[in-house]
Amino acid sequence: MSSLKHWVFWPPFLFVLIASLISFTSKDTFTTITTGANDWVITNLGWLFSVAGLFMVMVCVGVYFSKLGKVRIGGENAKPLLSFRNWFAITLTTTIAAGITFWGIAEPIYHLVQPPESMRLEPNSPSAAIFSMSTMYLHWTITPYAIYCIPALMFAFAYYNMKKPFSIGSSLAPLFGDKIHGKWGKALDAVCLYTLALGMAAAMGTSILNLSGGMNYLFGLESSPTIWAVIAFVIMFTFIISASSGLMKGIRILSDINLKLFIFIILFIFLVGPTAYILNLGTESLGNYFTNFFDKSLFTGAAAGDPWPQWWTTFYWANWFSWAAITSLFLGRIAYGHTVRAFIMVNFVLPAIFGGIWMTIFGGTSINMQMTEGTLGETLTNSGPEAVVYSVLATIPLAEIIIPLYLFIVFIAFVTAADSTVAAMGGISSTGITPESPEPGILIKIIWGVTISLVAWVMISFAQIDGIKMLSNLGGVPAVLLSIGTIIALIKVAKSPEKYDKTTQTHKEEGKRKAG
Known part of the structure; x- marks a missing residue:
């Protein structure tokens, strides 16, 4: 703890603990405050999340074809830290992979049985099915990965090529220069730590509910705060152990296992599920998604007073922005x-394709079951989304093998994501983090791991899915403002990368010395 950045660590840490304490001592007060704040956010700032997400997509495409696209991160002579396969596996499993294992099956049923009122779609109709699947593409493919890709790319360039410190403020250096590393930089890191703590707690809450549903199916253990606490402890213990082992050990091994299991279960469900229906619905829905991409991306529901976009699309964008910052x-x-x-x-195109494949297969399977049997909507209402997941998997051949395997995938997916996130949180809370010494101390990782697990358990115990959404929305507000600054900074760099790339300047100076 001697290397702790006190002004970065303590404000968000204490704020999160105080919020948890209030929730224990005065549940009604806590619920009133968080609900009021959340309602204000989604009513007044939903449009900002939608616009920012769309701009992220456009900037990703533009930068890919710009002259910045040819620049090597770390300089012309930099050798890759990871192979392409390991790099992709880690990237995929540390972003939204934990979420797709839960929402890929459960979310389509929400949209199928409760489509937006303003669209006048009949529940459980063919039009609602297409809307449901195309919405899954919106929420889990192109835009989410663009939200991750832009800030990560800007930081990579700033850290390795501009030689800036291991700080979120480094991503804004093209706009503010070294001034960003003073008091404002510390404040920015502290705010982003807070947003990520909320975003990660929301994601962990989702994973706890997912695993709880599986435990209920396999062993008859009813979902309860006690069961959730046990699951939270096991997850926390595992990802802290993994994070403590360093990048080249725990997360590298876990992500490789996860990618193989993902591929296996995708192929298995595709082959034994309603294959023809999956392909046909996926094709039709993909056309609908691309045809209405801008309409769907910017749908706020304000004109008709429809709250659907606020509780779905805004929730997701806020969640991605919360995570993406750190x-x-x-x-x-x-x-x-x-x-x-x-x-x-690796951070935008391939993961988006993977997300589309996953949603087509798993979402198509659950939609087909609801359209033919009509039972999942009732399950959703009576038992919650976690029960929907395992009701669908129970119909798959060899379910007694597939469901435990699926539970293991869910567990490993979140552990991998939490591993990388806790490492980043520890790094930004510590001094002395450099490319040569990239790992923070074990104790700071443990502290953040325990804190986030506590907040996740508190929120799902009190508000379940609604609590998860509130956490994401509140954490996303400062993060989306940061992301807008990051977009502007990256555009500025893309116009003339040689102006900011110190590795190129160093290379030229060495060439001149050798020539002289």
Whole structure:
């Protein structure tokens, strides 16, 4: 703890603890405050999340074809820290992979049985099915990964090529210069620590509910705060152990296992599920998604007073922005030695394709079951989304093998994501983090791991899915403002990368010395 950045660590840490304490001592007060704040955010700032997300997509495409795309992160002579396969596996499993295992099956049923009122779609109709699947593409493919890709790319360039400190403020250096590393930089890091603590707690809450549903199916253990506490402890213990082992050990091994299991279960469900229906619905819905991409991306529901976008699309964008702020430090750190175009391919293009495949297969399977049997909507209402997941998996051949395997995938997916995030949180809370010494101390990782686990348990115990959404929305507000600054900074760099790239300047100076 001697290397702790006190002004970065203590404000968000104490704020999170105080919020948890209030929730224990005065549940009604806590609920009133968080609900009021959340309602204000989604009513007044939902449009900002939508616009920022769309701009992220456009900037990703623009930077890929710009001259910045040819630049190598770390300089012309930088050798990759990770192989392409390991890099992709880690990137995939440390971003939204934990979320797709839960929402990929449960979310389509929400949209199928409760489509937006303003669209006048009949529940459980063919039009609602297409809307449901195309919405899954919106929420889990292009835009989410663009939200991760832009800040991570800007940080990677700033950290390795501009030689800036291991700080979120480094991503804004093209706009504010070294002034960003003073008091404002510390404040920015502290705010982003707070947003990520909320975003990560929301994601952990989702994983706890997912695992709880599986435990209920396999062993008849009803979901309860006690069961959630046990699951939270096991998850926390595992990802702290993994995070303590360092990047090249725990997370590298876990992500490789996870990728193989992902591929296996995708192929298995595709082959034994309603294959023809999956392909046909996926094709039709993909066309609908691309045709209405801008309409769906900017749908706020304000004109008709429809709250649906606020509780779904705004929730997701806020969640991604919350995570992206600090996860960018980790994603940027592991990109050393690869070009910017390769970075965009691994952090944007390929994961978006993977997300689309996953949603087509798992979402298509659950939609088909609801359309043919009509039972999942009732399960959702009576038992919650976690029960929907395992009701669908129970119909798959060899379910007695597939469900335990799926539980293991859910567990490993979140542990991997939490591993990288806790490492980034520890790094930004500590001094002395450099490319040569990238790992923070074990104690700071443990502190953040325990804190986030506590907040996750508190929120799902009191508000379950609604609590998870409130956490994400509140954490996303400062993060989206940071992301807008990051977009502007990256555009500025893309116009003339040689102006900011110190590795290029150093290379030229060495060439002159050798020539002389």
